[in-house]
Amino acid sequence: MKIAVVGCGYVFDIYMRTLRAHPELTIIGVFDINSERSRRVGNFYKLRIYGSYEAMLADSEVDAVINLTSIQAHFAVTKQALEAGKHVYSEKPLTKSLNDSAQLFDIAREHCVRLYAAPCNIYSDMIRTIYEAVGSGAIGKPRLIYAELDDNPIHLLDFDRVISPTGAPWPLEEELREGCTYEHLGYHLVWICGLLGPAVAVTAYSSELVESKVSTLPPYLGTPDYSVACLHFRNGESARITCSFVAPRDHRLRVIGDKGELAGDSYRHYRSPVYLEQYTKMSLNARKFQTLRAHPMLGRLFGVGGKRLPLVHNWKSHAVLKDQAQSATFKQRLLEWVRRREIYAQDKFIGIAEMAREIREDKPQFLSPDFLLHVNELTLIVQAAGPGGIATKPTTTFAPLGDIPGTLTSPAGHDASCWVHLALC
Ligand SMILES: NC(=O)c1ccc[n+]([C@@H]2O[C@H](COP(=O)([O-])OP(=O)(O)OC[C@H]3O[C@@H](n4cnc5c(N)ncnc54)[C@H](O)[C@@H]3O)[C@@H](O)[C@H]2O)c1
Numbered sequence: 001m002k003i004a005v006v007g008c009g010y011v012f013d014i015y016m017r018t019l020r021a022h023p024e025l026t027i028i029g030v031f032d033i034n035s036e037r038s039r040r041v042g043n044f045y046k047l048r049i050y051g052s053y054e055a056m057l058a059d060s061e062v063d064a065v066i067n068l069t070s071i072q073a074h075f076a077v078t079k080q081a082l083e084a085g086k087h088v089y090s091e092k093p094l095t096k097s098l099n100d101s102a103q104l105f106d107i108a109r110e111h112c113v114r115l116y117a118a119p120c121n122i123y124s125d126m127i128r129t130i131y132e133a134v135g136s137g138a139i140g141k142p143r144l145i146y147a148e149l150d151d152n153p154i155h156l157l158d159f160d161r162v163i164s165p166t167g168a169p170w171p172l173e174e175e176l177r178e179g180c181t182y183e184h185l186g187y188h189l190v191w192i193c194g195l196l197g198p199a200v201a202v203t204a205y206s207s208e209l210v211e212s213k214v215s216t217l218p219p220y221l222g223t224p225d226y227s228v229a230c231l232h233f234r235n236g237e238s239a240r241i242t243c244s245f246v247a248p249r250d251h252r253l254r255v256i257g258d259k260g261e262l263a264g265d266s267y268r269h270y271r272s273p274v275y276l277e278q279y280t281k282m283s284l285n286a287r288k289f290q291t292l293r294a295h296p297m298l299g300r301l302f303g304v305g306g307k308r309l310p311l312v313h314n315w316k317s318h319a320v321l322k323d324q325a326q327s328a329t330f331k332q333r334l335l336e337w338v339r340r341r342e343i344y345a346q347d348k349f350i351g352i353a354e355m356a357r358e359i360r361e362d363k364p365q366f367l368s369p370d371f372l373l374h375v376n377e378l379t380l381i382v383q384a385a386g387p388g389g390i391a392t393k394p395t396t397t398f399a400p401l402g403d404i405p406g407t408l409t410s411p412a413g414h415d416a417s418c419w420v421h422l423a424l425c
Helices: 010-016 035-045 053-058 071-083 098-110 125-135 172-196 281-286 290-294 296-301 317-321 330-343 350-360 369-384 411-424
Strands: 002-006 026-031 064-067 087-090 115-117 142-150 199-207 226-233 238-244 253-257 260-264 274-278 307-309 390-392
Touching: 002 053, 026 035, 026 053, 053 071, 064 071, 064 350, 071 087, 071 098, 071 172, 087 350, 098 115, 098 369, 115 350, 115 369, 125 172, 125 253, 125 260, 125 274, 142 172, 172 226, 172 238, 172 253, 172 369, 199 369, 226 369, 290 296, 369 390
Parallel strands: 002 026, 002 064, 064 087, 087 115, 142 238
Antiparallel strands: 142 253, 199 226, 199 390, 226 238, 253 260, 260 274, 274 307
């Protein structure tokens, strides 16, 4: 599939990290309203630089557009591409209005093209492993999900000094203005709704807890830096998702069932370990002991936290092991290795690879338009909940997703082929 990218900011370089794992995708060219950014990115990655968005959309070689613009621009940029007859993959949230999002899917249908949206972490090995363990009955019937997305008090961390390999500053002000819910809630919604189906009721609260985060912005932005959503599902299950830019980083997720629980460390690490604890009286009682809580290794001797599961792999699992900057210095490669192992390892192109495969094979969208609209609606409800809170029923719903595509049936075999693949690259 031949692709053009609109929006050449910070996240562009994160996408490019794993492109080499997707030889079926060709990035032809780029455009940004900031022509300096188009030029920097185009020259760095040797891509065509379009002089205008219209010129990009008029390029008949382009099959699909990836929309990496600021959230405020998502609707207009996606709309224009769909109307030009291009498939679109948009960063999240799809738009800031459910009507706008629904309109985009209508336009896509009218023009016989497809609209997809991030996040794509449902395709990660961690989530596949959780789905498989739930499907095999390892924890009995799932009843409750706890999902955290505290992402640090970012205003204390000099994020304004962080720059991408092509020189884009991390957009601190933009992230604060849009808030943690728009930026992050979707990462948990996709896998939770994929697992449990559409939410039939939502109770949510959101608030702006910290004033004057940066001197260049007004003291209060009117954007929540904290939100909690409780989702109720058709079969009685419940999920509680917390997002913040206030509490220290905590991305843990837990699926709790009748017989045990599954735990993962971070949505941001596609190979994050998954632990399965099948409850025993000993493991449940051991939690009462403060020494065992304070020393998790000791707790494990009593079954608390359970055992690490082998990860279930997908056809593109190797992507996060690859490093775009092959010719970098030893020091840079070492830092990249540490980052991939310890901090985050995401393949932002996996959603686009799945999109390309579905279009090529004329298959329906796994992350269907109804599913994407539902995730969008939940995000908007939680963002707007406010300190008074809200209890409501979403207006959107979707048919069950079924199995996540791309799973490899033989993890061991995949690892071997993955390493051969790496050695050849
Ligand atoms: N920063 C991250 O770590 C991160 C991670 C995942 C997803 N995202 C998402 O990716 C998107 C972009 O984020 P970012 O961090 O790269 O932001 P950014 O501000 O660094 O980059 C956005 C770019 O879009 C360009 N742009 C804005 N309006 C445009 C328009 N109408 N036409 C063409 N270009 C336009 C801007 O000039 C800018 O270069 C957002 O939706 C964000 O939620 C960001």
